[in-house]
Structure formats: structure tokens, C-alpha cells
């Protein structure tokens with residue numbers, strides 16, 4: 001029995017019928033309208049050739065890391081660096097073709113995966129930054145430092161890329177509240193004190209991975225927080241833009257895109273996770289809030 005506060009979405013396969021029926025299983029090339037707002041159930045390597053060229057302003061990729069992990073009964077095995085590099089090069093090439101000339105790619109990775117991934121990114125893209133975010137949770141180790149950081153690599157197709165800095169500025173306390181002619185210089189008096197909106201850095205410590213009392217939580221083993229992807233979506237896509245997630249898992253990209261007025265195409269192998277994505281999209285119709293993002297600003301926690 002789940003505790004009443006446990007909000008985890010873990011619908012079993014036998015109750016997924018209607019949600020699965022809403023997923024797409026393409027067998028021929030899709031136009032942009034046909035791919036828009038679709039949760040595609042399939043292997044990205046089989047689906048990618050059916051997706052339209054240069055259609056996506058933003059790709060958020062959270063591939064299986066180079067770790068042994070079970071996704072809905074199917075095991076992704078940790079492999080040697082050469083084999084993981086080959087897997088990565090194959091999907092990067094597809095994603096490069098699918099992005100608009102002013103498009104951006106974000107790739108999630110832990111540090112071990114990043115060692116393999118990072119050199120490959122620059123074969124296809126201009127690498128702009130490595131964002132590091134603090135997961136909060138992590139397994140303690142007897143003879144090592146607890147691993148609780150992850151990276152998101154920010155890449156663009158060209159130098160002419162979309163980036164809305166104002167959409168992701170952070171409100172911070174002002175340590176030295178200067179005045180000019182008696183008026184506050186670049187700060188405002190708010191309920192929280194003297195604050196200003198500042199440029200966000202590439203270290204994000206205002207996040208946690210979803211946990212069981214959060215409505216966004218599912219039983220997916222490596223679900224990302226909506227707040228994390230909201231930052232990527234707001235910075236690197238405009239309202240109405242089409243966003244692709246090639247390894248969609250529980251559908252965080254689709255849900256965030258919908259909540260923020262963007263369009264999406266997601267691809268995920270597991271039918272169960274595709275069904276959970278549809279359920280989350282249905283929930284987003286009723287409640288479009290993103291935990292930790294209010295009135296156009298990200299909260300500290």
C-alpha cells in the first residue's frame with residue numbers, strides 16, 4: 001500500500017491501454033505537423049530516419065548513461081568506452097540532421113559518461129558550456145566521495161543560436177546595494193529584501209531529483225526534474241518551437257514543453273514509459289505548474 005502522500009506514477013501495463021493507444025508508432029516519414037506533440041513509441045535509431053530534417057529548435061537528450069541499468073525490464077549494460085562512443089556518435093549524427101541551423105542540443109551525463117561524451121560532441125556541434133547540477137540524493141561510498149553531481153552539456157549547431165537570457169535570470173540578494181542619485185542601482189526592494197535578477201551560472205544547486213511526494217514523480221529509475229528541463233526549454237526555445245527528446249523515459253521533456261507553451265516530439269523504447277508520459281501530459285492539462293518555478297522566476301529550492 002502506498003502512503004497517501006506518495007504521488008508516484010507507476011501505472012501497471014494492464015492499465016495503460018488508452019494511454020498507449022495515444023502513442024505513435026510511425027512506419028513512414030512524418031511531416032512536421034504529423035510529428036508535432038507526439039509521443040513516439042520506438043527505438044530512436046529506427047524512428048530518427050522518419051523524422052523531418054531541420055525541424056527542431058531544441059533537442060534535450062538524456063541517453064542511458066554508461067552504467068548497467070534496468071529500464072522497464074530491459075537492461076542497458078555498461079560497456080567499454082569504444083562501444084559507448086559508437087552508440088553516442090550514431091545518435092548525435094541523427095540529432096544534428098534534425099536540428100534547425102539556429103538550434104541547440106543539451107545532453108545529460110554523469111562524470112564517467114561525460115569523459116566519453118565530451119570529445120565526441122565537438123565533432124558535430126559547437127560546445128558552449130557544461131552545466132553542473134546538484135542532485136541532492138546520491139549513494140554514500142565507504143572509500144570515495146558521494147557522487148551527487150550531474151552535467152548537462154550545452155551545444156549549438158552554429159554561432160547564430162537562440163538564447164533567451166531574461167527568461168532564466170535568477171533573483172539573488174544584493175550584498176552591496178548601491179544607489180545612484182538616491183535611487184537603487186540595479187536592484188529592487190522585495191518582500192525577500194534587496195534583490196536583483198542576475199545571469200545564471202553553469203552551477204545549479206536549486207534542484208532535487210523528483211521524490212515520492214512530488215506529483216511529477218514516476219517509478220522511472222532515472223527521471224529528471226521538471227525544473228531542470230524548464231531552464232533548458234526557457235533559455236533555448238521560443239513559445240511554439242518544436243522540441244525533440246530522443247530518449248524520453250517518463251516524458252519530462254514533453255510535459256515541460258507542454259506546460260511552457262512549446263511543442264514536442266518524444267521517442268522512447270519502453271511502452272510502459274510512453275504510457276506514463278501520456279498520463280503526465282493528461283495531468284499537465286489539469287495542473288500546468290512546474291514545482292520550483294513561479295510567476296516567471298525560479299525559486300531557490
Ligand SMILES: C[S@@+](CC[C@H](N)C(=O)[O-])C[C@H]1O[C@@H](n2cnc3c(N)ncnc32)[C@H](O)[C@@H]1O
Nearest residue numbers: 043044062071223224247248249250252268269
Ligand atoms: C536516462 S533515461 C531518460 C529519463 C528521462 N529524461 C526522464 O526524465 O524520465 C533513458 C531512456 O532511454 C530509453 N532508451 C534507451 N535506448 C533507447 C533507444 N534506442 N531508443 C529510444 N529510447 C531508448 C530507456 O528506456 C530510458 O527510459
